[in-house]
Amino acid sequence: xxxxxxxxxxxxxxxxxxxxxxxxxxxxxxxxxxxxxxxxxxxxxxxxxxxxxxxxxxxxxxxxxxxxxxxxxxxxxxxxxxxxxxxxxxxxxxxxxxxxxxxxxxxxxxxxxxxxxxxxxxxxxxxxxxxxxxxxxxxxxxxxxxxxxxxxxxxxxxxxxxxxxxxxxxxxxxxxxxxxxxxx
Numbered sequence: 001x002x003x004x005x006x007x008x009x010x011x012x013x014x015x016x017x018x019x020x021x022x023x024x025x026x027x028x029x030x031x032x033x034x035x036x037x038x039x040x041x042x043x044x045x046x047x048x049x050x051x052x053x054x055x056x057x058x059x060x061x062x063x064x065x066x067x068x069x070x071x072x073x074x075x076x077x078x079x080x081x082x083x084x085x086x087x088x089x090x091x092x093x094x095x096x097x098x099x100x101x102x103x104x105x106x107x108x109x110x111x112x113x114x115x116x117x118x119x120x121x122x123x124x125x126x127x128x129x130x131x132x133x134x135x136x137x138x139x140x141x142x143x144x145x146x147x148x149x150x151x152x153x154x155x156x157x158x159x160x161x162x163x164x165x166x167x168x169x170x171x172x173x174x175x176x177x178x179x180x181x182x183x184x
Contacts, residue, residue, distance in 0.1 A: 025056025032089040034059040034082035036075065036150065038066045038096055042173040047094065050176030059088055065101030065139065066093055067146060068153040080159055090184070091154055091166040095147040096173045104139025143170050144181050151182045 001009075014020065037047055039062040048054070059082040061075060068075050082088040110123060110133065127133060140146040147168040155166045168182030 023055045028087045029056070029058045029082075030054075031057040032087060033057070033092055034061065034079055034086075034088040034090075035092045035094055036061045036063075036066050036068070036079065036154075037094040037171075038062065038099055038101075039064055040096060040099065040173060043096060043171065046173065046176050047171060050171060050178060051092075051094075058092075059086060065099060065146060066095045066150065067101070067140075068150050069136075071153065071157055076154070076157060079154060080157075083161060083164060089164065091164065093147050093150045093154070093166065093168045093182075094171055094178075095143040095150075095169070095181075096171045097143060098173055099139075099143055101139035101146070102143060103141060104137065106134040106137035109137045144179075147181045151184065155184070 031053070035047075035051075035058050037043060037060065048057075048060075051058075059078075061078050061082075063075055068079075070076070079091060083091070113123070114120065123133065147170060151166045151168040154160055160166075165184035166182070167180070167184040170179045170181055171177070172179075
């Protein structure tokens with residue numbers, strides 16, 4: 001059975017048995033927070049438990065490395081929507097130890113793209129169009145410094161409310177221990 005078929009079968013049973021009832025909430029975060037964190041699989045259940053969050057408590061945005069790298073990209077837009085439209089009052093940037101973005105090398109990613117069938121011509125076309133793939137595919141050396149930079153990028157955004165708190169934390173992906181990096 002494919003993963004899709006397995007998911008669809010489980011979902012049919014989930015809905016038929018009304019297992020969704022325990023998850024009902026509103027679109028507004030009960031704790032008034034928005035969290036930007038990494039997409040790492042170890043954090044799916046660990047992070048909410050480690051932060052004492054239940055369904056409905058927070059808006060959670062995930063990407064590779066818990067980073068805001070473009071001031072007008074989808075991550076920053078999501079944070080602004082959470083603050084202005086969905087009643088989030090504080091932002092938490094939560095990176096983690098042993099992140100796959102630590103020391104990510106663009107050459108390795110580009111080589112795997114080529115091995116998967118992306119042509120050298122396509123890559124060159126993007127680079128000639130002004131897209132800096134090397135910069136775009138570069139990770140970071142220190143998760144704490146990356147969290148600090150992302151907190152700064154959010155806090156200094158021209159559309160972010162100046163008196164809203166932006167906190168930076170690093171979570172251990174095995175134990176859930178949180179280390180405070182920036183108290184907003």
